[in-house]
Amino acid sequence: MSLNKHNHESDIDNANLIEKNKPYSQRDISQAMQEATRMLDIINTPEDKLTQTDRNWVSANVADNFAHHVNKGFLQYRKSVTETSDFALTDWWGQGSILRDIQGREYIDMLGGFGLYTYGIRHPKIVAAAKAQMDRSPQYSQEMLDPLRGQLARVIAHLTPGDLQYGFFANSGTEAVDGAMKLAKLYTGRRGFISTTGGFHGKSLGALSLLGKSVYREPVMPLLGGVRHVPYGDADAVEQLLRIADSVGSMDVAAVVVEPVQGEAGAVVPPDDYWPRLREICTKYDVLLIADEVQTGFGRTGKIFGVDHWNVAPDIICFGKALGGGVVPMSGFFSNAKVWSVMEPNPFMHTTTTGGNPLACAAALAAIQVMLEEDLPKQAEEKGAYLIEKINRLVEKYPNILKQVRGKGLLLALVFHDSDVGYQVVSGLFKRHVLTAGTLNNASVVRIEPALNIPYELLDEMLVRLEATLEEVASQLNTSSTT
Numbered sequence: 001m002s003l004n005k006h007n008h009e010s011d012i013d014n015a016n017l018i019e020k021n022k023p024y025s026q027r028d029i030s031q032a033m034q035e036a037t038r039m040l041d042i043i044n045t046p047e048d049k050l051t052q053t054d055r056n057w058v059s060a061n062v063a064d065n066f067a068h069h070v071n072k073g074f075l076q077y078r079k080s081v082t083e084t085s086d087f088a089l090t091d092w093w094g095q096g097s098i099l100r101d102i103q104g105r106e107y108i109d110m111l112g113g114f115g116l117y118t119y120g121i122r123h124p125k126i127v128a129a130a131k132a133q134m135d136r137s138p139q140y141s142q143e144m145l146d147p148l149r150g151q152l153a154r155v156i157a158h159l160t161p162g163d164l165q166y167g168f169f170a171n172s173g174t175e176a177v178d179g180a181m182k183l184a185k186l187y188t189g190r191r192g193f194i195s196t197t198g199g200f201h202g203k204s205l206g207a208l209s210l211l212g213k214s215v216y217r218e219p220v221m222p223l224l225g226g227v228r229h230v231p232y233g234d235a236d237a238v239e240q241l242l243r244i245a246d247s248v249g250s251m252d253v254a255a256v257v258v259e260p261v262q263g264e265a266g267a268v269v270p271p272d273d274y275w276p277r278l279r280e281i282c283t284k285y286d287v288l289l290i291a292d293e294v295q296t297g298f299g300r301t302g303k304i305f306g307v308d309h310w311n312v313a314p315d316i317i318c319f320g321k322a323l324g325g326g327v328v329p330m331s332g333f334f335s336n337a338k339v340w341s342v343m344e345p346n347p348f349m350h351t352t353t354t355g356g357n358p359l360a361c362a363a364a365l366a367a368i369q370v371m372l373e374e375d376l377p378k379q380a381e382e383k384g385a386y387l388i389e390k391i392n393r394l395v396e397k398y399p400n401i402l403k404q405v406r407g408k409g410l411l412l413a414l415v416f417h418d419s420d421v422g423y424q425v426v427s428g429l430f431k432r433h434v435l436t437a438g439t440l441n442n443a444s445v446v447r448i449e450p451a452l453n454i455p456y457e458l459l460d461e462m463l464v465r466l467e468a469t470l471e472e473v474a475s476q477l478n479t480s481s482t483t
């Protein structure tokens, strides 16, 4: 309500507010209890004992609940609603790279939760570690020293490039990026950042300031001041901005923030000299280099971290998604001791109640163990190369539909000639029970990001279904393939 509103109008507003405010005695408290209990009974029933009535109740309600209590806008975009004739496809059960909806329909998961399921769904070792920790203490007292957090930070320090040794844990990728930005500001005393067009760093207000897409930024302007965007992959553009700022005495850049390979933009791989040059330029101008590895970290691109492809050590590294092993939300940012020293005089400068909780740390330790035991970075590299080779044959066979396959490791993207064709392929795959992402709005680039331990048989099965889909789309478009 506006403060300088006329008194009479304020009285009317107050009356409306009182009328709308459901009195405590009239709230549907018994209904809340009954509905919570119904869902809990279902959750607590073993999968093979669930009745068809229970299953129908869940899938009959999901779209309605989204429409009335989450966001009905989602329903227009989810193929699980738009492309499903009876019950909406309802997220329910998963193992490895197979997802099964509550009605028992099985899908090959080629989306991998956009990097969340790097180690597959419900990896037994990660689940076991989380369960064991759950039975001991899932959260911290907030006063005693927490051993799992310390141990996880130590383990990660062994894996990070350079001397990134100190870290802070949070729950989501966007929090990790926000924390990294704060650290860079504290260390340099400057307020500005350079990031890239098409870059994705999260949607909280700090990370959103770096994000390189107007659709998410413009409606909530102003964001953080002093952020400039340059084309991804263009080290000269970064250098030019820094050179000018330096030469006119207005250096206000705390850090350059970049994804090693752009994920959300569609598996965009930069030129090979990009990261080494960014390192050189940032060192020259005394600006921090932040690698946003939220999507690329922990094996996804074929190395433990994306920057490892170019042997570059950033000053700060952010990660998330895969770190919680696909079981518990987990993220973090790490830096070297010199940069971190600004956090030490007042360690409460950056805190969170739940970040780095024992449950998440147990899952993360198990996820790292699994990554190393199964050599998942190597699996990503080999399976990525395998898919690129096979899909390139499809590019040759269906040149009017599929333009290109690109990416690194198992962060790949199919590039279509336009959004309509891309959408037809994605929905054709969906009908053939292969899950990928691509909305009507933007389906010209579709990410393929499966679990790194996905069996070759499933990759082959996906390729068969992809080819069948391309064949169908080709005949619908009345385009003749070149064979």
Ligand SMILES: Cc1ncc(COP(=O)(O)O)c(C=O)c1O
Residues within 6 Å of the ligand: 114, 171, 172, 173, 174, 175, 177, 200, 201, 202, 203, 259, 263, 264, 292, 293, 294, 295, 296, 320, 321
């Ligand atoms: C590179 C990158 N940074 C940050 C984020 C934000 O992570 P979250 O969605 O967990 O906040 C994402 C999410 O896709 C990402 O890909």
